[in-house]
Amino acid sequence: EPEVTQTPSHQVTQMGQEVILRCVPISNHLYFYWYRQILGQKVEFLVSFYNNEISEKSEIFDDQFSVERPDGSNFTLKIRSTKLEDSAMYFCASRQETQYFGPGTRLLVL
Amino acid sequence: AQSVSQHNHHVILSEAASLELGCNYSYGGTVNLFWYVQYPGQHLQLLLKYFSGDPLVKGIKGFEAEFIKSKFSFNLRKPSVQWSDTAEYFCAVKRPGANNLFFGTGTRLTVIP
Numbered sequence: 001e002p003e004v005t006q007t008p009s010h011q012v013t014q015m016g017q018e019v020i021l022r023c024v025p026i027s028n029h030l031y032f033y034w035y036r037q038i039l040g041q042k043v044e045f046l047v048s049f050y051n052n053e054i055s056e057k058s059e060i061f062d063d064q065f066s067v068e069r070p071d072g073s074n075f076t077l078k079i080r081s082t083k084l085e086d087s088a089m090y091f092c093a094s095r096q097e098t099q100y101f102g103p104g105t106r107l108l109v110l
Numbered sequence: 111a112q113s114v115s116q117h118n119h120h121v122i123l124s125e126a127a128s129l130e131l132g133c134n135y136s137y138g139g140t141v142n143l144f145w146y147v148q149y150p151g152q153h154l155q156l157l158l159k160y161f162s163g164d165p166l167v168k169g170i171k172g173f174e175a176e177f178i179k180s181k182f183s184f185n186l187r188k189p190s191v192q193w194s195d196t197a198e199y200f201c202a203v204k205r206p207g208a209n210n211l212f213f214g215t216g217t218r219l220t221v222i223p
Binding site: 004031033035041042043044045048050055056058091093098099100101102103104 | 144146152153154155156159200202208209210211212213214215216
């Protein structure tokens with residue numbers, strides 16, 4: 001069964017550094033998403049991407065965040081200057097009809 | 111505020127006990143409803159979904175959920191839980207016209223052998 005994959009599984013970074021989280025969505029899916037889950041809190045929507053552009057974003061997704069689909073398979077989330085409060089689990093998802101989630105990247109900002 | 115509520119934060123059951131996890135949402139109009147499960151160390155997996163039709167939805171691993179429109183609820187049930195059902199369970203709602211999912215805070219289920 002096809003799966004959404006994410007790399008790395010864990011990332012530790014210093015505050016102010018840039019991080020890029022990578023996702024490979026399921027190949028015939030057209031919609032892509034990033035969500036995050038701060039420890040002990042609910043899963044929160046960040047951004048959706050369709051037809052090579054952002055289709056929707058939440059108030060969390062400010063100017064320090066960006067997404068890109070640099071080639072036909074990868075979908076990346078970049079955080080330009082990380083803050084302590086960016087520490088969270090970041091989930092990628094893709095869908096045709098139903099969203100399928102990747103295993104997540106645990107980001108720790110020190 | 112519009113939201114998805116899961117009132118049970120942590121449920122502890124013995125094997126073979128029956129399970130019901132509550133989910134309420136506050137969005138108007140037609141919604142799509144989902145239950146996802148996250149086993150320890152694993153990613154979110156779809157248990158079941160409701161788009162339309164029969165409000166009693168059957169999912170994988172013996173789970174089912176009932177959509178009650180008048181109560182804005184989509185409770186998850188399983189008649190007899192197993193130790194392997196120990197996981198975090200998330201209810202999610204897709205509002206009409208929206209692309210993304212809104213999640214509840216999750217319910218941690220611990221099944222004691």
